Amino acid sequence: MGRHLRNARAKEEQAARISAERESLHARLAALDRRRALRERGPLTGDNTPTSDTLDTAQEAIAKEENLAVRGAMIERLKVLARADEKIREGTYGMCEACGKPILRARLRALPEAILCVPCAEAEEHRPLRSR
Numbered sequence: 147m148g149r150h151l152r153n154a155r156a157k158e159e160q161a162a163r164i165s166a167e168r169e170s171l172h173a174r175l176a177a178l179d180r181r182r183a184l185r186e187r188g189p190l191t192g193d194n195t196p197t198s199d200t201l202d203t204a205q206e207a208i209a210k211e212e213n214l215a216v217r218g219a220m221i222e223r224l225k226v227l228a229r230a231d232e233k234i235r236e237g238t239y240g241m242c243e244a245c246g247k248p249i250l251r252a253r254l255r256a257l258p259e260a261i262l263c264v265p266c267a268e269a270e271e272h273r274p275l276r277s278r
């Protein structure tokens with residue numbers, strides 16, 4: 147009984163951490179998109195000599211690419227967080243999505259959105275990336 151209660155509370159805490167994380171990610175994503183919209187709108191200030199133009203364009207391209215990578219990572223993380231949230235509602239939170247075994251508590255404490263156990267997560271990471 148006591149143990150059950152503690153578990154329920156722990157689950158609530160994890161749920162709260164997950165939704166806080168989702169909110170902050172959403173906010174960061176929105177900020178990123180705002181910054182990008184601003185940058186894409188303007189002609190940038192500065193002189194118009196061809197050299198600086200070329201440089202600006204290159205820097206712009208790099209910034210854009212970094213932005214996209216960051217954005218992609220955020221969106222991936224949001225997906226995982228949403229799935230963890232779902233698992234809490236389903237009552238499968240703390241169980242590995244791939245093998246169904248319980249996920250270590252220490253892992254869940256460190257990474258509330260963990261939906262894979264350590265071996266499965268490692269297998270996932272080492273899987274070659276699908277076509278980009």
Ligand SMILES: [Zn+2]
Binds near residue numbers: 243244247263266267
């Ligand atoms: Zn697993």
